[in-house]
Amino acid sequence: MNTPARGRILLSITGFNPQRWYDLLSKERDVVLEPAGAEDPSIDYAVVWKQQPGILSRLPNLKAIFSIGAGVDHIFADDQLPDVPIVRVVADNLTQYMCEYVCWRVLDHHRQGAYYRTQQANKVWRDAHQPPANEVSVGIMGFGELGRHAARALLALGFSVNGWSRGVRTMDGVSTFHGEDGLTPFLNATDILVILLPLTAATQGIVDHSVLARLRQDGPLGGPCLINAGRGRLHKETDILRALEERILKEASLDVFEREPLAPESPLWNHPRVFITPHAAAVSDPAHLAAPMLAQMDAFERGEPLGNLVDPEVGY
Numbered sequence: 001m002n003t004p005a006r007g008r009i010l011l012s013i014t015g016f017n018p019q020r021w022y023d024l025l026s027k028e029r030d031v032v033l034e035p036a037g038a039e040d041p042s043i044d045y046a047v048v049w050k051q052q053p054g055i056l057s058r059l060p061n062l063k064a065i066f067s068i069g070a071g072v073d074h075i076f077a078d079d080q081l082p083d084v085p086i087v088r089v090v091a092d093n094l095t096q097y098m099c100e101y102v103c104w105r106v107l108d109h110h111r112q113g114a115y116y117r118t119q120q121a122n123k124v125w126r127d128a129h130q131p132p133a134n135e136v137s138v139g140i141m142g143f144g145e146l147g148r149h150a151a152r153a154l155l156a157l158g159f160s161v162n163g164w165s166r167g168v169r170t171m172d173g174v175s176t177f178h179g180e181d182g183l184t185p186f187l188n189a190t191d192i193l194v195i196l197l198p199l200t201a202a203t204q205g206i207v208d209h210s211v212l213a214r215l216r217q218d219g220p221l222g223g224p225c226l227i228n229a230g231r232g233r234l235h236k237e238t239d240i241l242r243a244l245e246e247r248i249l250k251e252a253s254l255d256v257f258e259r260e261p262l263a264p265e266s267p268l269w270n271h272p273r274v275f276i277t278p279h280a281a282a283v284s285d286p287a288h289l290a291a292p293m294l295a296q297m298d299a300f301e302r303g304e305p306l307g308n309l310v311d312p313e314v315g316y
């Protein structure tokens with residue numbers, strides 16, 4: 001009996017060097033590195049990050065698209081996508097990185113890191129009032145894989161946790177809200193807002209001045225804080241800066257920006273109450289992600305369904 005040939009992969013990555021992905025995927029399959037492979041009928045799968053628009057629709061026998069990240073907005077930026085399944089990353093390694101980032105930033109705002117860093121720079125020895133964690137509510141906007149995992153860690157640290165999602169989601173110990181109607185009560189009950197939404201047509205620009213103004217203003221931290229580790233185009237940077245100046249926002253931790261890299265002239269860089277990381281909260285590490293991706297292709301070729309599928313109707 002002949003063993004069926006294993007599907008070939010087109011690797012289309014822009015913005016960083018694809019070599020490690022190429023090396024790891026090539027251990028098991030024939031990989032074509034874009035710009036080679038255009039219109040190649042022997043290609044079954046595309047593994048992509050910000051692919052060139054239009055290239056995927058010209059692969060006549062493409063069977064599935066694999067995102068190398070949890071988010072897929074970079075795929076939907078292409079308005080000529082073929083009608084094939086899109087698989088995104090759901091992986092313990094990535095989830096753990098994001099959980100660490102969220103806990104790190106929540107604890108820094110909670111334990112007044114910005115205040116003490118300023119004091120240290122000025123050699124000032126003065127302690128600040130420290131509220132207990134259970135008096136502080138962390139609201140997670142985007143209560144999916146990453147948000148729910150972070151919620152469990154934050155509960156273990158003793159915080160009160162709120163979650164907001166599109167559909168109804170529940171979790172023991174968490175106050176959950178959903179949809180448009182749930183947004184204001186969710187925000188009103190939140191001291192530290194963590195953004196872990198996908199970027200879609202419905203969520204673009206959602207973190208604006210009106211959202212920030214609805215955060216709990218009389219909470220124990222002396223003002224609400226924002227943490228965005230989802231996507232930069234979920235927020236409006238001018239609104240964040242305005243809210244900081246108006247003091248309706250006390251501090252912000254931003255990992256993602258409307259335009260990346262963040263422009264040198266952005267006032268966010270030097271703002272004393274803003275903490276910046278360069279889209280590094282949860283990096284897709286091919287050493288952990290390539291093998292499960294190849295295993296999914298093997299399973300698919302044995303006739304098993306693909307997992308972690310994206311719904312193109314909602315865009316995530």
Ligand SMILES: NC(=O)c1ccc[n+]([C@@H]2O[C@H](COP(=O)([O-])OP(=O)(O)OC[C@H]3O[C@@H](n4cnc5c(N)ncnc54)[C@H](OP(=O)(O)O)[C@@H]3O)[C@@H](O)[C@H]2O)c1
Nearest residue numbers: 070071142143144145146165166167198202229230281282
């Ligand atoms: N900064 C980084 O390094 C980094 C790394 C990885 C991922 N990310 C970002 O994190 C995002 C989340 O990843 P994930 O794996 O947790 O995604 P996920 O499992 O798909 O969860 C998304 C959550 O957002 C909710 N949501 C989507 N659209 C909504 C809307 N219009 N209104 C209200 N809630 C909405 C979903 O609601 P339902 O539960 O009702 O579906 C779900 O709870 C990714 O899309 C990516 O952009 C960033």
